Amino acid sequence: MLAKQRAQIDAIDQKLVQLLEMRLKVVEEVAVIKKENQLPIFDKAREANLLAQVALKVEDSTYTGAIEEIFQYLLKVSKEQQKASMEKGTGL
Template sequence: MFEKERAEIDAIDQELVRLFERRMDAVTEIARIKKAHKLPILDQSREDRVLDKVRGLTENKAYEDSMEDLFRSLMTITKAFETKQNEE
């Protein structure tokens, strides 16, 4: 019944995993730099700019709130990862 749609979701998920790993590679480098320079993990002004940017990039305005939720979650995950990296 949903074979075509689920196959599409599976393909998108594969791409999302690849993109997430690429994003986390960049986060790892940022964490390294922040640790070396004793910079704080949270940069609220950067987070605010990212959220504004993704809301603006969202073509289907019905998805704006969900897109913001997604990126808030991503930033929560990356801050936790950076914290863990700084503890090592």
């Protein structure tokens, strides 16, 4: 009964995992650059702009709130990842 939809979700999840992993690798690169240039992890203007752009890209407004919430969590995780990377002195 739900096999088709669950298979679709599984395929989407696989793509999401790949994209998230790619994003976190770039976050590591950002952490290195920020550390080298003594830049802060949090950039209020950047986050506000990103969230505004995300809201504009949502095609079905029914999902705007949920997608914004997911991106807010993604930004939180990205900042935590940058902080951990900078504290370890690691990155790439």
